[in-house]
Amino acid sequence: MATRSVAIDIGAATVRVAEVEMRGGNDPRDGATLTAYAERPIPAGVLRDGEIEEPGVFAGVVKEAVSAAKVNAKKATIAVGHPSVMVREVDVPSQPIDKVRASLAFHVQDSLPMAIDDALLDFYPTQEIEGQGGTLLRGLLVASPRDLVRGVIRAMEGAGVGLAHVDHAAFALWRSGCRGELMNANVALVDVGAVSTKVIVSQQSRPRLVRVLPQGGLDATKAVASAFKGTSVDAEALKRQIGMNANVGPEQRPVADAVAHVMGPLVDSIRNTLVYFASSNPGAGAERIVLTGGGAYLSGFGQALSSATRLPVMIGDPFAGSAVGKKVDAASLAGREAELATVVGLAMGGAS
Template structure:
């Protein structure tokens, strides 16, 4: 099972993998719960009120009524380093023992200040022998410790700390999508995670410190004195500049706020394609609550000239008897990260 801690929501899911060729394609969602996060508990990805967060995690975990004992918590922040590196081929136990030595020149900070992990993707033959190519993940120790402390305070038996982007990739790269060069783009309230997948392999991860809450702030500023709710207006109007009434100013404000995010996503795709032969993205899969901002998908498709679709994290997954997701009908893409995290290390 897994816990996804976002800036505005805590989600808990328990998934049992299937027994087919790809266990993720025949999984069962046995438990799910979510709870809203009070404002200010997390700011810019930093836990400001650990006691309050622990309370929300405890409540969500209890509401899910899970039966599993192994719990994964996801961490996703722009300060985490995720970089493709090559290291000498060796058993994974030795990889972890020697990882700091092999990657110290790849980091801008001291390896002593980071918790390191390596996600192997393929073997590469070179002049100096066989190397393992994969994703280096370097997380600030203080950040990991803060999250672990919160989960421990909540009384949850934590087993694994995972990068949220890898959970997004596990849950999203299934079926036909897994066979294509795909950009998984999860738009949260304060951050956006991009995973570029090529040849059944995650090749690039980028976390941008921008999200749909940028539109909330812009709309709220434009609506000063009206007494209307910016969140509702964002969902109803969003970036739709075809609105012809007096609300067009709100759509213009949202567009102005989110266009830099769209440009950053486009630049990430361009960078990857130019750096990797055959790496041009064939489709973009949108997930996260921000995916449903009206007009966002169309604006992203226009900027990137790529097909954009909503993610379907529940596709092929059976629901357990106690799971009721009717409240999420039409908004299933919000569950993408927690479903993928709950699928654990299965590739």
């Protein structure tokens, strides 16, 4: 039986709303259909450091996006992906998942970077292993500041949106990106957003590591604007067109240098994350990188990342093996499919 789910992705500058229909099968994501989609820009100053500063204005943007998508948002899945949200692999005694979640605070309180009373905890199981004291359940612990999640929930309530589930953006990215042949591979999913970059390492269809790096494509836009301070230029367009390309003329060199100056350290951080995981998990290191987010289209970034990591890099497509419904303007999404990886993955999770 077909099921539909609505998801809302809150980006640094854009609210995206998607509805996905899945029809079941061994992997319901195969053959899924994007039945509705809309996006609306978030005015400057409404969000600050990932937190909602102007809830009234923000609620208006969400309402407008939901209305444009023409979906029922009484039950929608949303995501958190702020750098303050900790995701860490842990082992806990094996027991039914409801009991695991109920006892998480007892097992992990000494390893949290925040007071246990200030944290909302969740657990994503990946496998059972044998430990010295018996069978253990290995998985990813998610610890989010309670106030951060409450702020998002209040804002959604103000927009008239009911919550079906609060997910971590990294799991949404894994869900939309780790499919088909990638399910049986060791792959790094790298989503370069405006203000942060998410790195997810998946080993044989199991997410093993999540890192949120506090750098993104907006840093490059600001660097280009600064390089041309006092002149009127479209810094965002120049960033995308020229990017980190080394083979440019003297007129374009200031742009390429400015972008490389701020995006080079991000490339290094991604490489270091993958090196750390590979050294800690022999034989499980990433064999390729799937790049999503707006930064995936930054000219020269994929090449720089491939050179630094010595891994092949491909642009992710959340619609691979899926379809776009007749009510969706497919032409408007052509060439920027990777920007929708989070919202599509959120909706896929809500419908599963």
